[in-house]
Amino acid sequence: MRFGLTRSPSPSPVRQSKRSSTFGLQSDSESSSEENHDATESDTESSLSSSSSDSFCYRDESEIPLPPPRPRREFSSPAEQRYVEETLASIRLSIRHHDPYEEWEKQTRKDAFRTARREQRDAQSEHRARHSQRHAQEIARLNRVHEAQLADVQRQLATLQMKQQSDIDKYVQQWKERDRKQRDRIESTIKKEEDSLRARLEAEHRAREEEERKQKEAEEKQRAEEEKKRQEDEAKRKKQQEDDAEAKRLDEIEQKRKEQLQAEEAGRRQMGVTTAEDDWSEARKVLKNLKAGPMKTVKGTKELKSQWSAIRRQITPKIGQLTQDSESVNRITTQITALIQPMSPLPEPIYLASLSSLSKAILLQAETEVTAEKRSAIPLALVTSHFLATLPHFPDVFFAKLVQRAGGWPIPSAVPSRDADGTPWAGEDARTKAMGYRNSGANGERETAGEYVTRVAGLMRVYFLVMVAPTPPDRAPPPRMYQLPRFWAYFARMLGQPRLLETAVAAQVLHVALDVGGAEAVNVWGAQWVKLLELLYEGATKGIAGAGERLIGGQSAEGKAARVRVQLDVERIMQAIQG
Template identity: 55%
Template sequence: MEDAVASVRLHVNHHDPYEEWEKETRQEAFRKERKQAHTRAAQQREALHEEQMREVQMHLAAMNLKKKQEEDELLAEWKARDQKLWQRIDAVIKKEEEKARAKMEAERKRREEEERVRREAEEKRRQEEERQRKEEEEKRQKKEKEEEDQRRQAEAERLRVERDRAEEQERKALGFTTAFEDWKRARDMLKGIKTGPLKIVKGDKALKSIWSAGRRAITPKIGQLTNDSEAIMRISQQIVEIIRPPQPHPQPVYIALLSSLAKAILLQAETEVTAEKRSAIPLAQVATNLLGALEGFADVFWAKLCQRAGGWPVPIVVPNKDADGTPFTEDGRRKALGYRSEDESLSEYTTRVTGMIRVYFQILVTPVNQPLDPIVRLPRYWTFFSRMLKEPQLLDSSVAPQVLYTALDVGGVLAREVWGQQWVRLLALLYEGVTVGYHGLEGRLIGGKSPEGIAARVRVQLEIERIMGAS
């Protein structure tokens, strides 16, 4: 054992060079191998590290890309959200602006409406003030005109009364009447017919039946007239037979039929003659025949003529009192002037009056074989002109020149043959009245200043020139 241990100890402590070399060689190889292994491991680690670095870089790049995508998406979302937010903000602002504009527009419209209402109220107030001023002015002018008319009428009445008194004896000796007497004759007759025969006939069924039948027979006869002498004579005779049959009518019926006949003639004059003045000739010839054949017809015809034409057939300014002295109401005087209704215009009135006046003047110039009432004979033609030229209140009316023209157109030439130089002097006064001024008043022309008066005045002037130029 000891030998073995000593051998081992010796062996352990023995340094064999070969072994030492081999050992060193193995250690050197081991170190080299280890170094190489370390190198390979380092290379592997470096390669792995590079691979890992690449992977990490790739992963980082992917993460960065993803992050960028996410950031881009978030930015896009933020921008979209921001855009939506601003859009909402803009919408809210726009809505508020629209509200503000609407409020401002409403305020503007309110102010404009208030201004419009204020202006309208101001204009209405101004118009009302202007209307009141005009009404007051019109009332004042109307009052002044009425006062002037009353003054002039009173003066004309005074002059007429004085003139009538001065001429009374002469008129009575010659059988002449005054304008008032002629007008009173018509008014009295008209009232007498209404309160007498017509009232009796309308209150008795039998008499009313006779009157109605005769009236229905008369009207178409008048409407059938033509300018044929045989037809005129035939119709005249038929009308006479209707009114005065072999078995005479009761007196009230007779007078009522005369009134209806006169009315039919005048209505025909209002319609036919205004449309065609030549139709006055046959109508006047029939009327003249009936005036000679029917007793009392002249009085009735004259009453109805003055009823429908006012004072123009006389001629006379219709006074403020009726023939019996009763004061006229405004409506009553308007009816006495011949107006048919409250709304009849002056133009319509003039046309209607001239139609009837034409027939009346045609009756005055129609030749007759028997004496007729003076109210429907030729001397009345001269009386008409002489009275017209004495009445300034009539001459101021626009109706006057139209009536004068109608009279001249119907009988102006015949009057020159009948009255000669006297007629020429009267025409000279009339001509002066339509060109210079009547009664020596320069500028105060017959017919006044209305367009209708001016137009009719020119016709009078031309008609006088035609009459004076006739051979």
């Protein structure tokens, strides 16, 4: 039980928690320390003992100011004085009294507070653990959901890829089938045209025979002979006039072309570009030097000739054994390379003569096999490309032999009236041989125009395949006459020479070139190639430079058939571009 009195004023009060003074009365030390300890232990207990926490405290007893002097009070009676003294004694007794119940209550509150703090701490720890566990479980659940979604997306992607691949395979198969049908249609059209031309030629042949018979009957009459002679003279005169006018016009065009080439000569030399005449002269010079040098030396020496003949006899059958199989191509190229480049190098004359024999074997195989089946040109082109990159001097020798057997068509260029060294030809037969014509038959007669066209086409198919063949990354690029830009230059030169375009050989060679690389050239030259194809199509349908009587291929049977092939090739390429 506590008693409260009115506080006495203090000059400078300082609150402390260790010692306290209650209205100037000294409390029991044990009770005061107990209360201060309880105040530090719990805020709740401090609020309950308001008398201790709200009292003024000092650091030391010496700092406690003396109470002001109390005014002397006069008691009215001895009873009043006694009452005051008893009251003070009761207060002192209450202050010094030690109550066990209060101590037990204070200790109980402290224990309850500690228990509550411990339970709160355990509850918080358990709450944090449950929260962490729920968080981990939620993360694991989200990871499982994400993995399931990822697996589903991957399955869908795999399904789409399989569907896409299936569509691609279907489209490729459809394209192959359409291409096959188109080739069959083209071949059937060409065959029909050839049959029609063949029937027409036979009809014309029969008509000529009938006319010759009539002419023989007319020879018996003098008047008919004189009339016929007059008519022939008149026709010859007109034809001569037309030929002279045409020759004059072509000479003017040729003269302008030569003047333009002369004006551009400096620029061509600077860029390393040559003209058709330069290429033909260079090939002829290589051929003549080969014949006058190594070939003459080898053939004039018995030992060298024997060694060269042994190599040549092995080269020819190996070239004849080529097939479409890549293993066959690799095996034969390896064997021939071992013959021409053995471990101990051959003498230079034998080496060059062997290169000439190898070139001749390839070209003879092209003349015989490619004319019958154009796909047989592929292994020949592969073998040729390999040797062009691996055998020194083979590019020059092969091109010289190609010009020897095909004339000026590999360039293309018309064979001039003089040889490469400026000397005139020994005769018309020598110039005809330089043009690539060969003698056939037992009587040594010159081959027909149809045979010549077919043979040159087989040679040029191999040459064009070598041009458009991709160069493997481990090989050096081939010389310029075998590179892809030469394909464009070939067409540009051909279109610049109307005389060549009017021959049947030109039309057949253009057909071969378009069949080999016409479609792939669009990816290289784009719109410029399309313009060139337009010029070719115009020359095959409307005439060269718009002249309807001067068509590509001329008016011969072989030229007409080749012109139709050129027209169909251009249409096929344009359809592929537009499709």
